[in-house]
Amino acid sequence: MNVLDGKVAIxxxxxxxxxxxxxQAMTRAGATVAVADIQSRxxxxxxxxxxxxxxxxxxxxEDVKQLMEQVHKRCGxxxxxxNNAGVAFxxxxxxxxxxxxxxxxxxxLSGAFLCSKYVVPYMKQNGGGSIVNLSSVMGHVxxxxxxxxxxSKSGILALTRCFAVEFAANNIRVNAVCPGFVETPMVLGSGEEQLNYLKGLHPMGRLAKPEEIANSILFLASDYSSFTTGAALMVDGGYTAQ
Ligand SMILES: NC(=O)c1ccc[n+]([C@@H]2O[C@H](COP(=O)([O-])OP(=O)(O)OC[C@H]3O[C@@H](n4cnc5c(N)ncnc54)[C@H](O)[C@@H]3O)[C@@H](O)[C@H]2O)c1
Structure with a gap:
């Protein structure tokens, strides 16, 4: 059996x-996944x-309310x-x-708040759920x-703790993942000199692969983390251990 068999995720x-x-990791683990993105397709x-x-x-x-309604109508x-979507300037x-x-x-920050606020009624109705928020090492330093x-990333940690405490009795777990720098479009456009500098910030001497962060999200989303709520999981190659 796969760890997310029968689960519906956004x-x-x-x-x-x-x-x-x-x-990709969640569909491989058995979930049906709604991809919510601002891009047109x-x-x-x-x-x-x-x-x-x-x-x-x-x-x-309004978009977020519609998102929840649409997913619930389709998947029940x-x-x-x-809560992964983000921008950086x-x-x-x-x-x-x-x-x-x-x-x-x-x-x-407000995007993660709105999605959490409007998903909670559906999770309550369903007897529980798991929310995973993308913070960052940058939420800590x-x-x-x-x-x-x-x-915004520090705010995500406060949002995570508040929702975790408020809805623990509803069997809704809320956790944050805090990646170091990851090989994604948000970072890869930085130029070679900057990328080498960023690698050097991590004791492991490299950036994370997106799949390494996805695996941690999968852990927090699944029942493997059933007694974990309000936590901030560092996935940072030792960045904040220094
Ligand atoms: N890349 C890193 O090094 C890194 C490190 C720590 C944390 N994070 C966090 O992880 C998350 C994902 O980062 P990434 O590097 O994969 O980013 P990315 O830029 O590759 O992807 C971000 C996605 O969010 C979507 N998006 C942007 N604004 C949106 C909106 N208003 N509504 C809906 N979708 C929207 C974009 O279209 C895009 O598909 C972000 O929250 C980011 O802050 C990234």
Whole structure:
């Protein structure tokens, strides 16, 4: 038996990077997965038998409500939510564009809040569920030129703990994954010099592969982590152990 047999999952930002690897890992583990992404259509490589697409801007409450309704109508329940969609802008804090600050908070933090808020009633109705939020090592440390991103990822840790405590009695577990730097489009466009610098920040001397983060998400989404809630799992090649 596969660890997610019969489960219904939603992965936001499932069209790229960590989200894409997570959708693949979850379908291999037996789940049906709704890919919720702002892009106009689903990536062709995704297994069409066990995935379906819901174009969604997670920063818009109406879109998120529709997403939950659509998945519930189609599948009859929602077991797992992965709040993965995110954006990142770099810039000095004292000149950081206001619009980029609001965009980062709207997508990374408010988007995760809205998806969690609107999925909880369906999970309660279903007798429980598991929510996995994408934080980052950047939610734990300061870094230059990343003020909005790091603030959003720290906020995700607070969101995780609050939802975990509030809905533990409803058998809804809520956890965060905190990756180090990962080989995804968000990072790979940085240029060779920057990539070598980023690798050097990790004692393991390399970046993570998206599949390595997806495996940790799978663990937190599944019953293998049945007594884990409110946790922040570091998946960072030793970055924050230094
Ligand atoms: N890549 C890293 O090094 C790294 C490290 C730590 C944490 N993370 C976090 O992991 C998550 C995924 O990162 P990634 O590197 O795979 O990113 P990515 O840029 O490869 O993919 C992000 C996905 O989110 C979607 N998206 C963006 N805005 C959206 C919106 N408003 N509504 C719905 N979908 C939207 C994009 O279309 C894209 O498919 C993010 O939350 C990111 O902050 C990434």
């Amino acid at each position: 992965v936001t930002g499932g069209n790229s990077g960590i989200g894409f690897a997570t959708v 689903i990536r062709e490589e995704l297994d069409s038998e066990h995935t379906f697409y819901c174009q969604t801007d997670i920063s818009k409450a 329940k929602i077991d797992i939510l992965v 770099l810039g000095d804090s004292d000149t950081f564009p206001d619009a980029q600050w609001y965009k980062t908070i709207d997508v990374n 300061g870094a230059p030129r990343q003020v909005a991103y790091n603030a």
